[in-house]
Amino acid sequence: MAKAEYKVIGTSPARMGGIDRVIGKGVYGIDLMLKDQLHGAILRSQYAHAKIISIDTSEAKKLPGVHAVITAEDAPNVRYGRSYIDRHILARGKVRFMGDPVAAVAADTLAIAKAALKKIKVTYEPLPVLIDAEEAMKPDAVVLHDDMPLPKNIPADVKVRNVCGFTQVHVGDPDKAMAEADLVVEEVYETKMIHPQYLEPRSAAAQMEPNGRLTVWANAQAPFPVRQEVAKMLGMPLNNVRVISADIGGGFGGKGSGITSGAAIEPICGLLAQKTKRAVMIVLDKAEETISTTIRSGAKMYIKTGVKKDGTILARTGKVIYDTGGYSGFGVQAGGRCTNMLGGWYLMPNAHIDGYTVYTNKQVCGPVRGPGGPQAAFAVESHMDTIAAKLGMDPTEFRLKNIPKPGDKIIGVHKLRDVSLGETIKVAKENIGWGKVKLEKNQGIGLATGSWIESAGPGGGAIVKVNEDGSVTVHVGKIDMGTAPRFGIPVIVAEELGVPVEDVTVLSVDTDASPWDAGTVGSRAILVSGTASQRAAIDARTQLFKIAAGQLEASPDDLEIVDRQIRVKGTPSKTVALSVVATNAHNVIGEVIGRGYCDNLELMAEEKAHGSSQPFTTHACIVEVDTMTGNVKILKYVAVHDIGQPIHLAAVEGQIEGATAMSIGQALCEQVVFDKDGKTLNPSFVDYLMPTLNMMPRIETTLVHGYPGAGPYGAKGAGEIACVPPMACIANAIFNATGVRVTKLPLSPENVLRALKEAGKA
Amino acid sequence: MEYFEPKSIGDALSLLSKHGAEAKVIAGGTDVMVDIKFKEEPGALVNIKKIPSLAGITERGGSLRIGALTTIRDIETSALVREKLPVLWDACRQFASLQVRNTATIGGNICRASPSGESLTPLLVLEANAILAFSDGERSEPFKTFFQGPGKSAAGAKGLLTEVDIPIPPAGSKGVYLKHAVRGAMDIAMVGVAVMLTPDAGKNNAQDVRIGLGAVGPTPLRAPKTEALLKGKALTAALIKEAGALAATEASPITDQRSSAENRRWIVEALTRRGLEQTWKAATGKEVA
Numbered sequence A: 001m002a003k004a005e006y007k008v009i010g011t012s013p014a015r016m017g018g019i020d021r022v023i024g025k026g027v028y029g030i031d032l033m034l035k036d037q038l039h040g041a042i043l044r045s046q047y048a049h050a051k052i053i054s055i056d057t058s059e060a061k062k063l064p065g066v067h068a069v070i071t072a073e074d075a076p077n078v079r080y081g082r083s084y085i086d087r088h089i090l091a092r093g094k095v096r097f098m099g100d101p102v103a104a105v106a107a108d109t110l111a112i113a114k115a116a117l118k119k120i121k122v123t124y125e126p127l128p129v130l131i132d133a134e135e136a137m138k139p140d141a142v143v144l145h146d147d148m149p150l151p152k153n154i155p156a157d158v159k160v161r162n163v164c165g166f167t168q169v170h171v172g173d174p175d176k177a178m179a180e181a182d183l184v185v186e187e188v189y190e191t192k193m194i195h196p197q198y199l200e201p202r203s204a205a206a207q208m209e210p211n212g213r214l215t216v217w218a219n220a221q222a223p224f225p226v227r228q229e230v231a232k233m234l235g236m237p238l239n240n241v242r243v244i245s246a247d248i249g250g251g252f253g254g255k256g257s258g259i260t261s262g263a264a265i266e267p268i269c270g271l272l273a274q275k276t277k278r279a280v281m282i283v284l285d286k287a288e289e290t291i292s293t294t295i296r297s298g299a300k301m302y303i304k305t306g307v308k309k310d311g312t313i314l315a316r317t318g319k320v321i322y323d324t325g326g327y328s329g330f331g332v333q334a335g336g337r338c339t340n341m342l343g344g345w346y347l348m349p350n351a352h353i354d355g356y357t358v359y360t361n362k363q364v365c366g367p368v369r370g371p372g373g374p375q376a377a378f379a380v381e382s383h384m385d386t387i388a389a390k391l392g393m394d395p396t397e398f399r400l401k402n403i404p405k406p407g408d409k410i411i412g413v414h415k416l417r418d419v420s421l422g423e424t425i426k427v428a429k430e431n432i433g434w435g436k437v438k439l440e441k442n443q444g445i446g447l448a449t450g451s452w453i454e455s456a457g458p459g460g461g462a463i464v465k466v467n468e469d470g471s472v473t474v475h476v477g478k479i480d481m482g483t484a485p486r487f488g489i490p491v492i493v494a495e496e497l498g499v500p501v502e503d504v505t506v507l508s509v510d511t512d513a514s515p516w517d518a519g520t521v522g523s524r525a526i527l528v529s530g531t532a533s534q535r536a537a538i539d540a541r542t543q544l545f546k547i548a549a550g551q552l553e554a555s556p557d558d559l560e561i562v563d564r565q566i567r568v569k570g571t572p573s574k575t576v577a578l579s580v581v582a583t584n585a586h587n588v589i590g591e592v593i594g595r596g597y598c599d600n601l602e603l604m605a606e607e608k609a610h611g612s613s614q615p616f617t618t619h620a621c622i623v624e625v626d627t628m629t630g631n632v633k634i635l636k637y638v639a640v641h642d643i644g645q646p647i648h649l650a651a652v653e654g655q656i657e658g659a660t661a662m663s664i665g666q667a668l669c670e671q672v673v674f675d676k677d678g679k680t681l682n683p684s685f686v687d688y689l690m691p692t693l694n695m696m697p698r699i700e701t702t703l704v705h706g707y708p709g710a711g712p713y714g715a716k717g718a719g720e721i722a723c724v725p726p727m728a729c730i731a732n733a734i735f736n737a738t739g740v741r742v743t744k745l746p747l748s749p750e751n752v753l754r755a756l757k758e759a760g761k762a
Numbered sequence B: 001m002e003y004f005e006p007k008s009i010g011d012a013l014s015l016l017s018k019h020g021a022e023a024k025v026i027a028g029g030t031d032v033m034v035d036i037k038f039k040e041e042p043g044a045l046v047n048i049k050k051i052p053s054l055a056g057i058t059e060r061g062g063s064l065r066i067g068a069l070t071t072i073r074d075i076e077t078s079a080l081v082r083e084k085l086p087v088l089w090d091a092c093r094q095f096a097s098l099q100v101r102n103t104a105t106i107g108g109n110i111c112r113a114s115p116s117g118e119s120l121t122p123l124l125v126l127e128a129n130a131i132l133a134f135s136d137g138e139r140s141e142p143f144k145t146f147f148q149g150p151g152k153s154a155a156g157a158k159g160l161l162t163e164v165d166i167p168i169p170p171a172g173s174k175g176v177y178l179k180h181a182v183r184g185a186m187d188i189a190m191v192g193v194a195v196m197l198t199p200d201a202g203k204n205n206a207q208d209v210r211i212g213l214g215a216v217g218p219t220p221l222r223a224p225k226t227e228a229l230l231k232g233k234a235l236t237a238a239l240i241k242e243a244g245a246l247a248a249t250e251a252s253p254i255t256d257q258r259s260s261a262e263n264r265r266w267i268v269e270a271l272t273r274r275g276l277e278q279t280w281k282a283a284t285g286k287e288v289a
Helices: A018-022 A058-062 A110-118 A174-180 A223-234 A265-276 A286-292 A331-341 A373-391 A395-401 A421-432 A488-497 A525-552 A578-587 A600-610 A649-668 A726-738 A749-758 B009-022 B032-038 B072-076 B079-084 B086-093 B098-103 B106-112 B120-125 B224-230 B237-250 B261-284
Strands: A038-044 A050-056 A066-071 A101-107 A121-126 A163-171 A183-190 A203-208 A214-218 A241-245 A280-283 A299-307 A313-325 A350-359 A443-451 A460-466 A472-476 A504-506 A559-562 A565-568 A571-577 A592-598 A616-625 A632-641 A699-703 B002-004 B023-026 B044-047 B057-060 B063-067 B129-134 B137-142 B147-149 B160-167 B174-180 B191-199 B206-214
Touching: A038 A110, A038 A265, A038 A286, A050 A101, A058 A066, A058 A110, A066 A110, A066 A265, A101 A110, A101 A265, A163 A313, A163 A331, A174 A299, A174 A313, A174 A350, A183 A373, A203 A265, A214 A223, A214 A265, A223 A241, A223 A265, A265 A280, A299 A331, A299 A373, A313 A331, A313 A373, A331 A350, A331 A373, A373 A395, A373 A443, A373 A726, A395 A421, A395 A443, A421 A443, A421 A616, A421 A632, A421 A699, A443 A726, A460 A488, A460 A525, A460 A578, A472 A488, A472 A525, A488 A504, A488 A525, A525 A559, A525 A565, A525 A571, A525 A578, A525 A592, A565 A578, A571 A578, A616 A726, A632 A649, A632 A726, A649 A699, A649 A726, A749 B261, B009 B023, B009 B044, B009 B129, B009 B160, B023 B032, B057 B079, B063 B079, B072 B086, B072 B098, B072 B106, B079 B086, B086 B120, B086 B174, B086 B191, B106 B120, B106 B160, B120 B174, B120 B191, B120 B206, B174 B261, B191 B261, B206 B224, B206 B237, B206 B261, B224 B237, B237 B261
Parallel strands: A038 A280, A214 A241, A313 A350, A472 A504, A632 A699, B002 B044, B023 B044
Antiparallel strands: A038 A101, A050 A121, A066 A101, A163 A350, A183 A299, A203 A214, A203 A280, A299 A313, A443 A616, A460 A472, A460 A592, A559 A565, A565 A571, A616 A632, B057 B063, B063 B160, B129 B137, B129 B160, B174 B191, B191 B206
């Protein structure tokens, strides 16, 4: 590791604003209190699928303290969506899941608003409810969106309904290769819907300004897409909408409104503000959140692999059924990603996989942490161990036999630059004690690998301003939620400008002032805003040197900044304070303002020329299974990651631990449970089981080095990838302990015990 | 919603008489406040926390008396309870979380009459009695008949549970409470099993075995057939296996989002076996043969 080259890159300075958050001083969306603020509340559908015959708001409007009651009739008749433009902000004509917004109220108090919701009379005509995506695809299923055509790329002979996304992977000649295989293994895996369950509730506030502009305060992960969506949904010019981001208490992709229209409360709040000409705030409570906002979809995955006796993989075929819920949301993208990843990240010369994203009457798919990846990896990496067992091979040897080399292609990636997969497997084996640790009765060891996408996607900019005291103010378009903006970016700017990290302030996003950005999603904060910030800091430094050069009687090229001092390289006595130069700038260019960009075309060209430098990981664990009750206890857990050069080490480790914990939750206990009518049976934290600390092992993280990524200093995104392997890792350890393969999540006591009973092992 | 803070049992009883089924008694509030938030507000909320001397653990005659306002945490940390009533102690330490145990009261847990209530099966196997105050006087009701259904008890709308009277089991008897939940903490039991075993003088046989089953019926249950099977016998692996299977048939579980009925029977079987093995070993010093 080339740590010595850097001053602060790769260290772990205190997070900007971190202490405020810990001691309760952080200002979140819900802390906002606007002048004469009204409280908004949303009436949600009580049916998972129904026609709206009529809505009578007259009684609600009469209630004292009520200022507005709105329905779809009060909003422009326009729809939103990312792939399929299929959703209104308030349901128009039909509701498609229990939780679909039907009407909204603004009132003096929340109690009055809630009382008013009860007085809105909606007459529904219930329609058949589709809970299971595979059922919903059938050619005789009721159609949920009459005016949404099937995807154009679906082959004509495929007879399906309610499909809004289709992805086909086809490589080589899978039928021929499958026929030549010594062993063919076929399995079906299934994951359930989980909710990201960030602790900070979704909120939005909006007010009309005297000049006719609308200001929206949002705790969304993508303020600029929210601005665009609010403007479109309310029929306002874009420049009349301003979105300000508050601190965010966790998002995990679930606060992706604007990108996929997550909770879509911002346009509703804006409409209430327009109607009342008052400030309005909407806060969702936990149960409302769980039934109405975006989720990580359940997927059913058919997977079949042909191998040679020596463990060489010849072919993979499969099918993905990806449940996007009542609207397309992010389901087309996530389902597509899941379909590609079902092909694995090993050498795969022949493959055919069809992926369907399917409408059902449930909550809508969002870009939840690694969209599509954790689901696919549960199938792929569980399947790898099943095959290894049938081959009589060690699961790690089977994997190592099939790993790609630099320059090879894998499904979905035309060329890999360098490949850390093998090293992560070897280090994980070492760290967990593979083949060495003594396992007691009912204990098992397991391992799973993962990968995640890197590079292509929207670009983004940064502005670095050097104040006259030498401190630095940074504008980026990505919001902070424990990722790069307030961890990595101050480190990058400090590195380039020779100032202490605490001299750098990264501002919250305000669409009136910040550079445009697609949002804090897709593990892209370090790649996009990190790259842009580095370049903006270098631009600022160049300007500073130009101003300082005269004073120091040296060429700008011979200058450097160390400890807030600009000095002539090799002549430490020739020095001028950064603050003096920044002050002098007032009489020259006014202020030193550095600009920088992350240019997506440049990234794509780089990737085309040299290949993708995507990250890889291996997780390994030891579990103990109580074969009488089905309880699974994780005794040891190691996570080995290549994320290129870490920028802020503690932030990277925190992301890895957090994402691992999130998937351990999905592995062991989390799921949204429905009844046959589409009602969520476990909307509160009493019944929606998140893992508690006593279930959580210490996650021992190790980073491998020497595989630079496309980000600044060779960094790779680290926010999502650790979500990919845990489910299969734990399932493989259970398989090792008991010989029983559990193919459905969660690996809850009942599901494990049932599998053991079915296998005659309990 | 009207709110009251009676200062005596008499005041509380007259409020309950006046408001009848509209009234809700609140003590620790760990269940009632959740209901107020998620279900509906009662017409009247009667907070009995200000009534003096309803909390405390005392030994009287051959019994431990635990006041209705005694917190679960106070029971969990009582040396007296741990020594004399290990099965109750074992349940209290597995109750929700520390924060909830600091607030929740035993009276609340009992009057909630949830089939999964952690303290209920131990009270059943301890053959304890509820001391109930009514406007026309006090009476002692065995827990065997106290629980009448989910949320329904012999206290009714107008009675107030003031104390729990628990006969101290014979020296040498051992008890365990085994809880099955997805999470070890902060979780409602899918199944709870309380087992109490008293050995004979020579520690050769089980003189008395009592088994309580939680969350597998409309009320917490005893398993009388299983108890009869074991009484007076030395516990062997084969006998324990038979007992587990029999206990599963004595449960009458339902399927809900936490567990299927079938799984609950499997767990009753597993935990009954485990509880018998543990209490036998603790009481006799012998492994199950």
